[in-house]
Amino acid sequence: MEKNGLNGVVIRATSGFYYVQSGTHVIACKLRGRMKQNRYSVCVGDRVQFVPTGEAVGAIEQVLPRESFLKRPEVANVNQAILTFSASHPQIDFGLVDRFMVLAELSEIPAILCINKVDMANPDDLQSMLEIYRQMGYPVLLVSAKTGQGVVDLQKVLYDKVSVFAGPSGVGKSSLLNTIEPGLRLTTGELSQKIGRGKHTTRVAELLPLSGGGFVVDTPGFSFTEFIEMNPEDLRFQYREFRDKLADCHFSSCIHQKEPQCAVKAAVNAGLIAASRYESYSELLLEIQQTKRRF
Ligand SMILES: Nc1nc2c(ncn2[C@@H]2O[C@H](COP(=O)(O)OP(=O)(O)O)[C@@H](O)[C@H]2O)c(=O)[nH]1
Ligand SMILES: [Mg+2]
Ligand SMILES: [Zn+2]
The missing domain is CATH 3.40.50.300 (P-loop containing nucleotide triphosphate hydrolases)
Structure with missing residues (x-):
């Protein structure tokens, strides 16, 4: 860790400059030479350590571990x-x-x-x-x-x-x-x-x-391209209220469609899981399955 290192957050990134907010100041930073090899790993939201190199300019020395x-x-x-x-x-x-x-x-x-x-x-x-x-x-x-x-x-x-x-x-x-x-x-x-x-x-x-x-x-707009990369089996875990039912499905690979003894479908029928949520799940699942088949 550098002696004079200051902490800040990258708020904007444009053509080689990272604008780092530190307290009430914004410093236009470049990456230190030894950091350039992994320059693509610095992005907006990263907490960094930098050293001032002049009036409102500096050099990023280190990127702190990301939480998300x-x-x-x-x-x-x-x-x-x-x-x-x-x-x-x-x-x-x-x-x-x-x-x-x-x-x-x-x-x-x-x-x-x-x-x-x-x-x-x-x-x-x-x-x-x-x-x-x-x-x-x-x-x-x-x-x-x-x-x-x-x-x-x-x-x-x-x-x-x-x-x-x-x-x-x-x-x-x-x-x-x-x-x-x-x-x-x-x-x-x-x-x-x-x-x-x-x-x-x-x-x-x-x-x-x-x-x-x-x-x-x-956000300038959200893309749903993540769904293309998703496995149909993974969708189950993204519906919060399904998670604690999964263990009770007869098949551990149950995706809650045609399988017998499905705890999620039973919960829907009993009114414990909202039918609207099960419907949106089934629609999204079908879309993911169809996309998988196309690639
Ligand atoms: N009646 C009403 N109109 C709103 C409200 N919030 C935004 N609008 C209008 O909805 C339109 C879209 O707003 P905008 O902020 O550009 O939406 P964004 O695309 O989600 O950023 C604009 O014409 C706004 O004036 C609100 O609370 N009530
Ligand atoms: Mg807008
Ligand atoms: Zn099931």
Whole structure:
């Protein structure tokens, strides 16, 4: 360890420069010569040690071990995923909620379900579905970027953590972040979608500092390509409420479809596992199996 080494977090990476936040300063760092051979292993979110080499410039000496790693977008040390959907415009698609939850479980990142635009719909209509997720242990927040409802609760959850905002486009992720931190001035609405389709589609993730402490990532879009790499047998473990039933299935390789004496199907029939979750599982399983056959 270098004597003058300072600690910081990589908040942005562009063509050979790593912008490291240390306290309230941001230092443009290069990698030290001996680190260059593994330069691809430094990414946004990494905690690093650097030495200043001039005014607001420095050299990264060391990358500290990662606690978690999100593949797409690439972000290290994410503490939680804020899975953002909207009560209306667009309406919440629970099949998609489950896909995002599978991705979070795969990366071992705790997920929080955040329902925005509650000013546009009666959230009572959603309560029974949301209760299913609460019972599985996923916190659920009801918010409105427009009226500010629930935003304080969301803010509390973000304090001192690295949070990734994920969800379909148009649900209000950027609007929520602007409400929490007006200084971010993120593009919202149609404009952001135009930009999304334009030349900035390959925008890389960036950690946006919150003045109260913590960082957020406004994902430029989520890809579900992880599913291509997944084995059908692995999907079982990504549905939280299935896990403690697996041991009771007759076959240890049971994927809860046509197999006899399946504890998961029995739990669905007994109302212990939500039918909607079993359906989304079966759909996703079929998709993964079909993709496997194609390759
Ligand atoms: N009524 C209402 N509209 C909202 C709310 N949050 C965002 N919007 C609108 O929804 C649209 C998409 O918002 P945006 O933040 O760009 O969504 P993103 O694609 O998830 O980042 C914009 O026109 C926003 O003004 C909300 O809480 N209530
Ligand atoms: Mg946005
Ligand atoms: Zn089974």
